[in-house]
Amino acid sequence: MANLAALLRLPDNVKQTQWQVLAGPVLILLILSMMVLPLPPFVLDLLFTFNIALSIMVLLVAMFTQRTLEFAAFPTILLFSTLLRLSLNVASTRIILLEGHTGAAAAGRVVEAFGHFLVGGNFAIGIVVFIILVIINFMVITKGAGRIAEVGARFVLDGMPGKQMAIDADLNAGIIGEEEAKNRRSEVTQEADFYGSMDGASKFVRGDAIAGIMIMVINLIGGLLVGVVQHGLPFSDAARSYTLLTIGDGLVAQIPALVISTAAGVIVTRVSTEQDVGEQMVTQLFNNPRVMLLSAGVLGLLGLVPGMPNLVFLLFTAGLLGLAWYMRGKQIKPQAVPQVIKPAGEAASGAVEASWTDVQLEDSLGMEVGYRLIPMVDHQQNGELLGRIRSIRKKFAQEMGFLPPVVHIRDNMDMPPARYRILMKGVEIGSGDAYPGRWMAINPGTAAGSLPGEPTVDPAFGLAAVWIDSALKEQAQTQGFTVVEASTVVATHLNHLIGQYASELFGRQEAQQLLDRVSSEVPKLTEDLVPGVVTLTTLHKVLQNLLSERVAIRDMRTIIETLAEHAPVQSDAQELTSVVRVALGRAITQQWFPGHGEVQVIGLDTTLERLLLQAMQGGGGLEPGLAERLLDQTSQALQRQESLGAPPVLLVNHPLRALLSRFLRRNLPQLAVLSNLELSDNRQIRMTATLGGLE
DSSP states (O other), rough: HHHHHHHHHOHHHHHHHHHHHHHHHHHHHHHHHHHHHHHOOOHHHHHHHHHHHHHHHHHHHHHHHHSSGGTTTHHHHHHHHHHHHHHHHHHHHHHHHHHOOOOOOOOTTHHHHHHTTTTTOHHHHHHHHHHHHHHHHIIIIHHHHHHHHHHOOOOOOHHHHHHHHHHHHHHTTTTSSHHHHHHHHHHHHHHHHHHHHHHHHHHHHHHHHHHHHHHHHHHHHHHIIIIIIIOOOHHHOOOOOOOHHHHHHHHHHHHHHHHHHHHHHHHHHHHSSSSHHHHHHHHTTOOOOHHOOOOOOHHHHHTSSTTTTTHHHHHHHHHHHHHHHHHHHOOOOOOOOOOOOOOOHHHHSSSOOOOOOOOOOOOOOOEEEEGGGHHHOOOTOOOOOHHHHHHHHHHHHHHHSSSSOOOOEEEEETTTTTTEEEEETEEEEEEEEOOOEEEEEOOOOOOSSSOOSSEEEEETTOOOOEOOOOOHHHHHHHOOOEEEEEEHHHHHHHHHHHHHTTTHHHHHHHHHHHHHHHHOOHHHHHHIIIIIIIHHHHHHHHHHHHTTTOOOOOOOOHHHHHHHHHHTTTOOOHHHHHHHHHHHHHHHHHHHHOOOOOOEEEEEHHHHHHHHHHHHHOOOOOOOOHHHHHHHHHHHHHHHHHHHOOOEEEEOOOGGGHHHHHHHHHTTTTOEEEEESOOOTTOEEEEEEOOOOOO
């Protein structure tokens, strides 16, 4: 028994959610029982009231939802509520046909109230009201919501590739981490699933409206036959009794259906923002005082027309004028007059001697922005660019192995308002324009059609782009554009430049800090290394050489062990860099050729290789004609690599690597020149192009 009790004992989290797990099956059983079992009038009253309460709750949740996926269960709730209404119709139809001859309360007080109070006991008015409600629900709300859901599902599915590319761009720029990227991809998938479900669920509501009309007709005909034939009622009494019961039953089902359909329309027509539907309507509808003034003018003119209800029109005119005056007052804020405060010493003497504090050292990395971009970098205004820059530095440190300098940001009123400049040691290395509130739609080369907006160029990669309004975001994603906001454009540009100038940003101070970091982790590894075995200058130069060719310096253990072995007999930084690269060969191979598949590289013809070795041994440089043809063939080979989707890698013999890297990367910075000693032995190599024939 004790073992059985232990098995039946549920964990705390299971106990807390047990009722939620059972909610769905219990509701299904309840719906099936209502269709099969006869229910007393009181139970029908409870269920009709529950149906009305449920529809109101669903509408309110839809109104207060800020993002569509916050109410992702709506399609399922729509299905269950439709089945609940239909089962109630079946149960009420059964009791109306069985007990309708006894009076108007045969199907419960709720049906009686809707049949008498709402339509005044007049069955003709009831039929008209019922038909109007069905037409509104079926022809207007349900049809419109279904069409919007269908188009929304199509647009969301078409826009998925663009959204996925934007997520990948943010991940590659270091703006978001792996977990955030996974969550965003999941959200994109859930959004597509939601709109697809809404497209199908809207058909349930349309079917419910049609079923409501058919049930009403069946109830009327069946009630008349039962009342006249079975119970011997006069035709007029049977018509009155059964018609009122049928109308009451139809109204008590159609009003919640109308509310649920309205909730469906709210869900599919809303635009995801930080506000719910009510806040969006109030803030956007009553945001412009000129609209209030013009509306007041039109109503005022109508109020002066003889024969019109002048008092009502003039009351609304006065109300709109008061609202416009109130809104205008809120928009006009007194501007504070800036005061210039002089230092006490300057006020007393009028002149201050220069000192060393006046010497301003240049920042290693800085950014200047125009005044329109200040909110993006202002800490007090929660500037989102600041958080993105922190993420960029952290991701760069994790990938490359050192922490880049802090980016010092300042405003520059002499620059255009939307302009920004990125500076390294006081010199501009990149610039661009950014427009807060607008989106840059970048054409990755596969986008279809064009977009209205301001043509521009992506500052990081030079791709054709367009600045568009936020209303065109979904359309741009559907057409295959990669859509990013202004702060992401600046952050991606900064991340690209930090990677491009990594070797110059790695100074002696960073080298010493990195050495201290390694010493704190593995003190025996760095003991007597600097300056006993290698000088800090040589260590700094070797690490700079690696970074200049985009080789990460995370594996400091291998780098230091290799230097400790070769530095006593070799002091040249270039030669030490070569042996360090060979030691890091496995990491370099994995960087350019992830996985374990075939390695596709550009190679050198044997004749050209021999010619280059002779030129290097002779101490002379490359002949101008030979250099030009070599550069031209390398450029063509890189284009072929790009078309194959292969990395831009040239594989050469070890003695030629440094020479060709210095020459070719000066004109083709995207090229990586690898030595055959740096490539892992267990990888199969295939030459996609061969540089040669340069006699």
